[in-house]
Amino acid sequence: MATWIPLWLHKLGSPPTFYRFAGAVMPWAMGLALLFGVIGLYGGLVLAPPDYQQGDAYRIIFIHVPSAWMSMFVYAAMGVSGFVALVWRIKLAEVVAMESAPIGAAFAFITLVTGSLWGKPMWGTWWTWDARLTSELVLLFLYLGVIGLYHAFEDRRQGARAASFLAIIGVINVPIVHFSVVWWNTLHQGSTVNIFGHSKMPWEMLWPLLAMTLATKCWYAASLCRRARTDILALEGGKDWVRAIAEAEGAR
Amino acid sequence: MSALQHFLAMGGYAMYVWPAYAVFFAVLVVDGVAPRLRRRRILRELRGRLARQAARERRPSPPAN
């Protein structure tokens, strides 16, 4: 191992240490997620005025846009930890990459459903083959491919490495898909819908959006900690420290 | 119309706004609950394995009769 990596990072890479660390972080992240969520929802649903064009339907933005950002952010996080897992073969990076995938898929799914529910009153259709929508759908398929490949292997660590490789290919693929769909739209001259018609958002709409973005970020951190802890227990099932946890929880 | 009714009506878009929020929360609740259930199952299986192992160690050989 390289010497420039600080010692605490090595220690954090060991499963029992990370298990305790994630257990300490999780309640804080969860608390922050709920706090920001309540503030953002109150600001978005109650305090923010109706939009002059879209009326109250625009309020879907407070969950749609943060979910869309998170679906991309989680993919980037998965790609980076997948890269770390492949290059340095750190077990923890494999866990983080593979446990990020379901969370990202959940956010991509939310983005598509809420976008469709927003599109119906605004554009008069549930779905259009716009570049953003199509890219998001492709992103969901990439997530499903990663999850599917991970579960197709009998050996979990091997599956994690193969799926990490697929995730890295996907990181390269997403901009290409976006570019090609934009080109495709200009070719076919489809109805160009611009949902962010007014780019200057007033402050009383912007701050709930930012609060919700922070809330989803914290939710991701909390959910990742919880999932990673669970996965570590499954991977380290034979170790003494896991047995101690199992027995302690059984006694309760 | 009372303030609450006005809020729930969402300016006539209630049938789009509230399902969107419902999906958001439903998916996140599933995302939160699924690992908890998995954790419980993993630990239960582990306890079962440990119990079987302990039972084997207490009786190293099967009874003769």
Next chain:
Amino acid sequence: MSASLVPACSAMLRRDLTLAWRRRGDMAMPVLYAVIVVVLFPFALGPDLALLQRIAGGVVLVTVLLAMLLALDGMFASDIEDGSLEQLVLAPQPLALMLGMKVLAHWLTTALPLIVIAPLLAGMLHLPAAAMPALLLALLLATPLLSLLGAVLVALTAGTRRSGMLLALMLLPLCVPVVIFAAGAVAAAQEGLPWVAPVAWLAAALILCVVLAPLACAAALRIALDS
């Protein structure tokens, strides 16, 4: 070392082509599948000439893609079963180059027959003759791209039991740009617009993939077979 590369490559190519030739029936399967799919379209949509003309390019492209997907699963299957793929990984020759040869052999045996009958398929759907060169050129560039991209994914699933549907799920995001540009070229040719730009994009992507995909394929295979 470099002197032994050319014989190794040609031996690899010859071996795969011989194996494919011994199982000629399997080679005909994707072609048959493509014909069946294209024949079904007029029955489903009605024999309206204008409608068939409009969808001809897209239908032929998607049919060829699906037929290739059907054959993709078997790219490394027999080599994994008899262990010759593991020998290849251990061989002194660079793995990426050998895998590139395997992909080339696979393309020659599955995609080339499809390209040969593509004019017939397009003719059955009344694609105008003016768009035919664009279709053939697009297929010539798109099919090796799909073979190369597919090879990386097949290598990734090499260690798994069931992979058919999974392969389709994994390939879909990768083949979206390929389908868009290939079909875009045909559509532009059909409307009498210049169609060089999408073909040039396809060619650029192909050159990139010829260089990178065998390397990625080798890396993927090392991951999937590492146990």
